[in-house]
Amino acid sequence: MKSSISIEMVMLLAGLLFVLGIAGVIIRKNIIFMLLSVEVMLNASGLAFVAAGSRWAQPDGQVMFIFILAMAAAEVSIGLALILQIYHQHKSLDIDKLKEMKG
Amino acid sequence: MNNLLWLVPTLPLVSFLILALAGKHVSRVWVAIIGAGSVSLSAIITLIIGISFLSLPPATGNYSQTLWTWMQVGGFNPKITLFLDALSLIFVFVITFIGALIHIYSVGFMADDKDYSRFFACMNLFVFSMLLLVLADNLLLLYLGWEGVGLCSYLLIGFWYENPANGYAARKAFIITRVGDTAMAIGLFVIFYQFGTLVIPDVLAKAPILWHQGAYMATITALLLLAGGVGKSAQLPLQTWLPDAMAGPSPVSALIHAATMVTAGVYLIARMHVIFQLSPIAQMIVAVIGTATLFIAGLSALTQYDIKRVLAYSTISQIGYMFLALGVGAWTAAIFHFVIHAFFKALLFLAAGAVIEALHHEHNMFKMGGLKNKLPVIFWTFLVGSASLAALPLISAGFYSKDQILWYAWASQSGNPLLWFIALLGAFITALYTTRMMILVFWGEAKTAIGHHPGKLMTVPLIILAFFSLFAGFIELPHNFGHFTLFSNLLHQVLPETVLKAGINTELQFQVLASLSTFGGIYLAYIFYYKQPQRIEKLKQSGFAMNLYFFWFSGWGFDKLYNVLIVKPIVFIANINKNDVVDKLYQGITFVTIRLYQSLSFTQSGSLRWYVMGLVIGAIIILSIQIML
Numbered sequence: 001m002k003s004s005i006s007i008e009m010v011m012l013l014a015g016l017l018f019v020l021g022i023a024g025v026i027i028r029k030n031i032i033f034m035l036l037s038v039e040v041m042l043n044a045s046g047l048a049f050v051a052a053g054s055r056w057a058q059p060d061g062q063v064m065f066i067f068i069l070a071m072a073a074a075e076v077s078i079g080l081a082l083i084l085q086i087y088h089q090h091k092s093l094d095i096d097k098l099k100e101m102k103g
Numbered sequence: 104m105n106n107l108l109w110l111v112p113t114l115p116l117v118s119f120l121i122l123a124l125a126g127k128h129v130s131r132v133w134v135a136i137i138g139a140g141s142v143s144l145s146a147i148i149t150l151i152i153g154i155s156f157l158s159l160p161p162a163t164g165n166y167s168q169t170l171w172t173w174m175q176v177g178g179f180n181p182k183i184t185l186f187l188d189a190l191s192l193i194f195v196f197v198i199t200f201i202g203a204l205i206h207i208y209s210v211g212f213m214a215d216d217k218d219y220s221r222f223f224a225c226m227n228l229f230v231f232s233m234l235l236l237v238l239a240d241n242l243l244l245l246y247l248g249w250e251g252v253g254l255c256s257y258l259l260i261g262f263w264y265e266n267p268a269n270g271y272a273a274r275k276a277f278i279i280t281r282v283g284d285t286a287m288a289i290g291l292f293v294i295f296y297q298f299g300t301l302v303i304p305d306v307l308a309k310a311p312i313l314w315h316q317g318a319y320m321a322t323i324t325a326l327l328l329l330a331g332g333v334g335k336s337a338q339l340p341l342q343t344w345l346p347d348a349m350a351g352p353s354p355v356s357a358l359i360h361a362a363t364m365v366t367a368g369v370y371l372i373a374r375m376h377v378i379f380q381l382s383p384i385a386q387m388i389v390a391v392i393g394t395a396t397l398f399i400a401g402l403s404a405l406t407q408y409d410i411k412r413v414l415a416y417s418t419i420s421q422i423g424y425m426f427l428a429l430g431v432g433a434w435t436a437a438i439f440h441f442v443i444h445a446f447f448k449a450l451l452f453l454a455a456g457a458v459i460e461a462l463h464h465e466h467n468m469f470k471m472g473g474l475k476n477k478l479p480v481i482f483w484t485f486l487v488g489s490a491s492l493a494a495l496p497l498i499s500a501g502f503y504s505k506d507q508i509l510w511y512a513w514a515s516q517s518g519n520p521l522l523w524f525i526a527l528l529g530a531f532i533t534a535l536y537t538t539r540m541m542i543l544v545f546w547g548e549a550k551t552a553i554g555h556h557p558g559k560l561m562t563v564p565l566i567i568l569a570f571f572s573l574f575a576g577f578i579e580l581p582h583n584f585g586h587f588t589l590f591s592n593l594l595h596q597v598l599p600e601t602v603l604k605a606g607i608n609t610e611l612q613f614q615v616l617a618s619l620s621t622f623g624g625i626y627l628a629y630i631f632y633y634k635q636p637q638r639i640e641k642l643k644q645s646g647f648a649m650n651l652y653f654f655w656f657s658g659w660g661f662d663k664l665y666n667v668l669i670v671k672p673i674v675f676i677a678n679i680n681k682n683d684v685v686d687k688l689y690q691g692i693t694f695v696t697i698r699l700y701q702s703l704s705f706t707q708s709g710s711l712r713w714y715v716m717g718l719v720i721g722a723i724i725i726l727s728i729q730i731m732l
Contacts, residue, residue, distance in 0.1 A: 022719055026712050099709035
């Protein structure tokens with residue numbers, strides 16, 4: 001079955017998702033939501049890889065997506081562990097209250 | 104017997120090492136035995152070597168002993184070689200013999216000093232350096248001794264370092280002689296550049312081949328060496344350190360500033376005489392410097408009231424005579440005067456030291472007086488020394504040596520009447536200030552009570568020195584009576600004979616004139632200071648005389664001149680440049696770095712969203728640049 005969705009559209013969607021993710025990281029105050037936004041960005045880049053792989057009929061795009069999935073799993077586990085620690089130490093998940101490391 | 108030569112400098116060195124390293128744990132008796140004994144032993148060995156050298160002279164006229172190779176750098180391999188010929192034998196004899204007497208005297212003189220071992224350590228090191236200087240066969244080893252002598256003079260002048268004035272005098276001596284030393288070091292570079300060697304006999308042999316008579320390179324080299332000699336020998340214009348160097352103990356003054364160190368310049372010029380002979384201009388400058396110095400220093404000596412400063416200026420003046428003799432080509436006369444001067448000047452300094460100690464460290468001659476009957480031994484020995492200094496005709500050794508110089512100043516080929524006349528005037532002044540000193544110290548009323556009488560250790564060396572001050576002159580008698588030339592015959596193995604002008608054979612007239620000037624000086628001092636002292640008072644009324652007095656007293660204002668010309672500008676620049684100009688560059692770098700850091704540190708806000716923002720903006724910029732290009 002031939003796909004009728006052009007590569008440009010998929011790329012646009014991936015870019016949109018990525019920008020949404022970045023906007024989430026910047027705007028959100030809660031660390032958990034920032035982590036979620038990072039996941040959105042990861043998935044946006046994954047989508048771009050898959051689309052590119054299918055466009056040029058290469059397996060590399062899908063290989064990269066599996067890498068990204070594995071990395072995302074590791075990142076989430078470490079990220080959540082860090083968030084837990086932060087909550088234990090500061091009793092807060094507000095990023096604006098965690099400004100100890102300033103020059 | 105010549106194989107013993109290495110022992111001569113080694114003994115004082117070993118003694119120095121023992122006293123410097125373990126001096127605090129050695130009892131005073133043993134310090135004296137080691138310190139004075141080592142130099143005395145050197146003197147005895149020198150006598151043995153001297154006797155064998157004279158009775159069985161080596162075929163080449165010299166004897167050298169290579170101890171080891173100092174270093175090997177390419178074609179340059181200076182060796183530690185001791186070189187003995189007639190000239191260095193005479194110097195070694197004077198250094199060890201007079202040095203030994205001074206050391207023995209010091210045992211008594213310094214008996215109550217708390218730094219007994221330090222004193223003897225420095226004195227021994229000094230004797231060692233001086234021996235190295237005169238025994239060196241290459242100029243590099245000579246320079247080592249030369250610098251060692253400078254170092255020891257610094258250590259000994261500032262021996263009583265608790266008084267800051269003494270430290271100042273020591274630094275002054277060190278720095279001023281360093282000016283000359285630098286010129287001399289450059290001279291050595293020039294010699295090495297020209298000849299490819301620093302071995303003295305080689306240099307002297309090659310010089311006439313490489314340079315023709317009057318070659319400008321010969322003049323430059325000679326002048327550079329002369330500058331070194333001028334610094335060490337306290338001649339014009341570097342003479343200002345010597346009067347201040349009297350801050351050291353009296354035996355130091357006797358050893359360093361009369362008998363040995365200040366004659367290093369005379370030795371250097373005599374040793375390198377071939378180079379000076381190749382340059383008549385340089386030789387003329389030597390003579391002029393000597394003459395000017397002897398005149399200036401003589402007049403300064405006339406006005407001093409500190410007994411040791413009188414002697415210091417008289418030393419400068421007498422070395423001026425030696426330079427005059429070297430300048431007119433009377434090589435042997437200069438060395439002869441050096442030997443005689445070493446005897447009587449060491450005697451005068453030691454006797455003055457005894458007087459000063461007997462009078463509770465009183466240096467002012469106007470507070471002395473009437474010591475003739477109270478210190479008879481000192482009086483008689485001092486009288487002998489003074490007679491020799493004033494060149495009392497016939498009976499004193501000083502007459503024979505100084506008369507020879509005066510005669511050659513006129514009669515030698517490069518002599519001239521003006522030099523002779525000023526030298527004769529200098530002889531008159533010498534007699535005048537010597538008699539003035541004698542009268543002030545030993546005649547008249549006693550003004551200060553005597554503390555204690557000098558012991559045997561101090562008087563015996565004085566008597567021995569007095570003996571030589573009287574009789575050493577007889578080893579060289581003038582042509583017109585005696586014509587006995589033992590000394591110059593020996594030296595002519597090394598130094599050329601003096602060439603006389605044609606058609607001069609009236610030495611007697613010159614001797615009579617020299618004697619008259621001596622007697623004139625003595626008589627004038629007798630009138631002014633003994634018979635009719637009111638004349639001095641009358642002189643003091645006149646403003647001109649007082650101005651002249653202060654001018655001479657301050658050593659012709661050389662100290663002031665150097666103060667204005669050199670010291671003040673350097674201090675001024677140093678004050679301006681207190682915060683080193685070069686440092687400004689590095690201070691600028693730190694300043695800029697600190698500013699940059701301060702201006703950027705606000706970005707380290709600790710706010711995560713700002714960092715992400717920064718990342719995003721950066722990514723956008725890079726992407727847009729890539730797209731646009």
